[in-house]
Amino acid sequence: MIERRPVANAFGHLMLVAMIIIVAFPIYLAVVAASHTIQDVSQTPMPLLPGAELLTNTARALFDGPQLVGVSGATPAIVLMMNSLIMAIAIAVGKIIISLLSAFAIVYFRFPLKNFFFWMIFITLMLPVEVRIIPTYKIVADLGLLDTYTGLVLPLIASATATFLFRQFFMTVPDELVEAARIDGAGPMRFFWDILVPLTRTSIAAMFVIQFIYGWNQYLWPLLIASDYKYQTIVLAIGRLIRAPDAFYEWPVIMGMAVLALLPPVLVVVLMQRWFVKGLVETEK
Amino acid sequence: MEKRVVFQNRYLPYLLIAPQIAITIVFFFWPASQAVVQSVLREDAFGTRSYFVGMENFLALFEDEYYLNSFKITALFSTLVTTIGLSLSLLLAVTADRLVRGTTAYKTLLIWPYAVAPAVAGALWGFVFLPGPGIFAWLLLQAGVDWNFHLNGNQAMFVVVVAATWKQISYNFLFFLAGLQSIPKSLIEAAAIDGAGPIRRFWSVVFPLLSPTLFFLVVVNVVYAFFETFGVIHSLTRGGPAKSTEILVYKVWYDGFEAQDLGGSAAQSVILMAIVIGLTVIQFRYIERKVHY
Amino acid sequence: MAKVTLKSVKKNYGPVKAIHGVDMEIADGEFIVIVGPSGCGKSTLLRMIAGLEAITEGEIVIGDRVVNDIEPADRDIAMVFQNYALYPHMSVHQNMSYGLRIRGMDKANIEKRVQRAAEILQLQPYLQRKPRELSGGQRQRVAMGRAIVREPSVFLFDEPLSNLDAKLRVQMRLEIKRLHQQLGVTSIYVTHDQVEAMTLADRLVVMNQGRADQIGSPFDVYGNPATTYVGGFIGSPAMNFLSCRVETGTGGPKAVLADGTALMLPAEWTPPAGNYTIGIRPETMRIARPGETAQLHLNVDVAEELGADTLLHGKLGDEDLVARVPSHAGYHDHSRPGLMIDIARAHLFDPESGLRIAL
Numbered sequence: 001m002i003e004r005r006p007v008a009n010a011f012g013h014l015m016l017v018a019m020i021i022i023v024a025f026p027i028y029l030a031v032v033a034a035s036h037t038i039q040d041v042s043q044t045p046m047p048l049l050p051g052a053e054l055l056t057n058t059a060r061a062l063f064d065g066p067q068l069v070g071v072s073g074a075t076p077a078i079v080l081m082m083n084s085l086i087m088a089i090a091i092a093v094g095k096i097i098i099s100l101l102s103a104f105a106i107v108y109f110r111f112p113l114k115n116f117f118f119w120m121i122f123i124t125l126m127l128p129v130e131v132r133i134i135p136t137y138k139i140v141a142d143l144g145l146l147d148t149y150t151g152l153v154l155p156l157i158a159s160a161t162a163t164f165l166f167r168q169f170f171m172t173v174p175d176e177l178v179e180a181a182r183i184d185g186a187g188p189m190r191f192f193w194d195i196l197v198p199l200t201r202t203s204i205a206a207m208f209v210i211q212f213i214y215g216w217n218q219y220l221w222p223l224l225i226a227s228d229y230k231y232q233t234i235v236l237a238i239g240r241l242i243r244a245p246d247a248f249y250e251w252p253v254i255m256g257m258a259v260l261a262l263l264p265p266v267l268v269v270v271l272m273q274r275w276f277v278k279g280l281v282e283t284e285k
Numbered sequence: 286m287e288k289r290v291v292f293q294n295r296y297l298p299y300l301l302i303a304p305q306i307a308i309t310i311v312f313f314f315w316p317a318s319q320a321v322v323q324s325v326l327r328e329d330a331f332g333t334r335s336y337f338v339g340m341e342n343f344l345a346l347f348e349d350e351y352y353l354n355s356f357k358i359t360a361l362f363s364t365l366v367t368t369i370g371l372s373l374s375l376l377l378a379v380t381a382d383r384l385v386r387g388t389t390a391y392k393t394l395l396i397w398p399y400a401v402a403p404a405v406a407g408a409l410w411g412f413v414f415l416p417g418p419g420i421f422a423w424l425l426l427q428a429g430v431d432w433n434f435h436l437n438g439n440q441a442m443f444v445v446v447v448a449a450t451w452k453q454i455s456y457n458f459l460f461f462l463a464g465l466q467s468i469p470k471s472l473i474e475a476a477a478i479d480g481a482g483p484i485r486r487f488w489s490v491v492f493p494l495l496s497p498t499l500f501f502l503v504v505v506n507v508v509y510a511f512f513e514t515f516g517v518i519h520s521l522t523r524g525g526p527a528k529s530t531e532i533l534v535y536k537v538w539y540d541g542f543e544a545q546d547l548g549g550s551a552a553q554s555v556i557l558m559a560i561v562i563g564l565t566v567i568q569f570r571y572i573e574r575k576v577h578y
Numbered sequence: 579m580a581k582v583t584l585k586s587v588k589k590n591y592g593p594v595k596a597i598h599g600v601d602m603e604i605a606d607g608e609f610i611v612i613v614g615p616s617g618c619g620k621s622t623l624l625r626m627i628a629g630l631e632a633i634t635e636g637e638i639v640i641g642d643r644v645v646n647d648i649e650p651a652d653r654d655i656a657m658v659f660q661n662y663a664l665y666p667h668m669s670v671h672q673n674m675s676y677g678l679r680i681r682g683m684d685k686a687n688i689e690k691r692v693q694r695a696a697e698i699l700q701l702q703p704y705l706q707r708k709p710r711e712l713s714g715g716q717r718q719r720v721a722m723g724r725a726i727v728r729e730p731s732v733f734l735f736d737e738p739l740s741n742l743d744a745k746l747r748v749q750m751r752l753e754i755k756r757l758h759q760q761l762g763v764t765s766i767y768v769t770h771d772q773v774e775a776m777t778l779a780d781r782l783v784v785m786n787q788g789r790a791d792q793i794g795s796p797f798d799v800y801g802n803p804a805t806t807y808v809g810g811f812i813g814s815p816a817m818n819f820l821s822c823r824v825e826t827g828t829g830g831p832k833a834v835l836a837d838g839t840a841l842m843l844p845a846e847w848t849p850p851a852g853n854y855t856i857g858i859r860p861e862t863m864r865i866a867r868p869g870e871t872a873q874l875h876l877n878v879d880v881a882e883e884l885g886a887d888t889l890l891h892g893k894l895g896d897e898d899l900v901a902r903v904p905s906h907a908g909y910h911d912h913s914r915p916g917l918m919i920d921i922a923r924a925h926l927f928d929p930e931s932g933l934r935i936a937l
Contacts, residue, residue, distance in 0.1 A: 012384050027409060044417055044418070099305065101304065101305070109292055120309055121306075133550070134547060139316055185649075185681055217400075235405055242412075265401070266397045273396065
């Protein structure tokens, strides 16, 4: 910057570091809680430094689940995480596929009702699941999709955001590439798979990160659809366990589960940061 | 915008767009229209027949003191989440942008709360503030505060605001930082040559150029606070104590599922839809105007 | 290889007429350059031959087939695009072989063709690279390689050199010329650069607002422009156009310019008396030798030194005139040299239609 101000700079660094610590603090505390026995955690206040039981508690969370009276049946975190993973990947992949296809149709073809369809997709932006809870639940119930993966995934894979992002990207692909492909003898689907999709890799990666997180973090929808514990996701389980009347008997295991619940999406964001930031800022343009 | 070059095919485009449109119709338009239909119906005591009641469900809502209360709570909650979240992250972004070194590292260390589910954010903060093991709860008790957010409505509001804001800070930070980094350095240098100090420069040059980002983030944060914080509320307070944190989205779910009041819940859905549509229209109006500059 | 015939080809975009009816016969193995400023319809015409634009009216024949309704891929043509249009995610080899793979050609054959094209274009070291790892000139060669491997009967070039810097452009121009001599494939080349047009073409097509003003050899088009438009477009600096009145009388026909200067016309010219535009190329004028009576005097505003030549820019009355004279003539700004005109190389044009008057 313009002024050289060592004091101001030092203060800036200090403030950011402090903020990072504050932001990380609740997660640190969850890890600490997960590393102690229940006796240690029950002290007031609980210890501030990690204990030695992290592996034991995590293993219990993963393979047994917390033993609570108020919650029927302990579901091991590994089952819950698998459900979350299936849901997150199916939603991300599903959204990407149907959005790529519809963006391709919208950009590369002229056909009657095109604008009508475009607006239909656009309007879904204004209808988040939260505002149409009961009727959507009823439809899924009528279709017999309660307590199924299909019911968890299918209603969430329409995506205006992804369609717009891909549309925006397709508009920047030079027309000459289509012409070259036509002269080379490629039909529309050949062009789509051989040329357009490979060119869209970066946007696809960005969309995958964003939609994976969206899918993993779903709460209200599984709360409605997955009454059977076999189909519950880990995020949903955390929300239920934390308010269970006798949760305090199992704090270390529950906190271990909370950490397990946030680890996969956080890892995805940190590892794919470059695509994620680009995708996030671009979708909202 | 149209491509100059397009493919010719009569059926293919419909086939390509069909999956998206089918899902949109079945899971978006049909339920939304059902919500509208149900909002003017009421079921009889046995739930076997429903009859038309006109605006009665809506009128009942606006006479329902809990519903009006829920409106106030939502307004308070979203105002707090938006203002606190935006001020904090703007401060952080401006600080990080000023520093020559470490911006990328700070970005990495600040973006990950974005990936944490609202319900998990609620669980984490609930634990920190939990009377008993919770560190902050203990600190507050030591400071003489009679702390128990499961019993005190104001304290419950405080905790849900902290959890909801915490989760949103990284998103705001990323956008503010991107906005700041897109401001040409030459403009700021020009202002410096004109003799403006750092604070003056911020308010007279940086802030006006950042206002589109700010506006966009205000809308996004309001939408977030209105609709996406269900998990925070559900995991932390279940809308309590005594409905003191019952935001509108939570009430729609509660009335529909726990209380089985379909007509009332549908009417609430319709009002929420109107709110989202309003927010979206405002946002696009603004973006359009921005484009015309 | 094939000849290409255009029969009153027209193109409308809704009510807007882009091509007004072009007739053309291109012989087998001929190198045709379509030249004109942007918006004259030259690219549209090329894209119609390629099959990328529909033909509103008329017929295009490649070889013996009317191709109006045939897909670009089946017209037996290959095209080189202005911005190369290479597939960015494919290697040079994949770029060149993509069309052949789509056609289901066997691997050995593809390999043979790609290697041959790479050899001709000296691309062997780059076959595994991606387009972004190549220089502009190399990308241009890959684009040509993609056309060559197809072994088409017609090459189409759409301003292929306009994205290159000046030096590279000259070099690639020569390569294209050599390539054509080597392969002998019928080529249709679109450009707005008249130097490219003149140097490459067997025959030139000068396009003007959707019409072909003139089709002919570079020499013919330069020496005998069919219209004032062609005369003004081909040649740099452009042909001078001065309004004049032709008087026939004793002593032969003469052209009286706006400032009163009278130029004697060749005796064999027999235009009826009246108003004309006379076109004079800058290099057909010279400085009057000592003792000669100058045909006209030019008030020089600016003398542009080009090294070998000097361009004298001046006014005759209120009309601009440029003369190209040898550099050592020693004229400079604000001088007033006397000039001689090689009048036999001048042309008379109809001032209304711009058409050259046959003399």
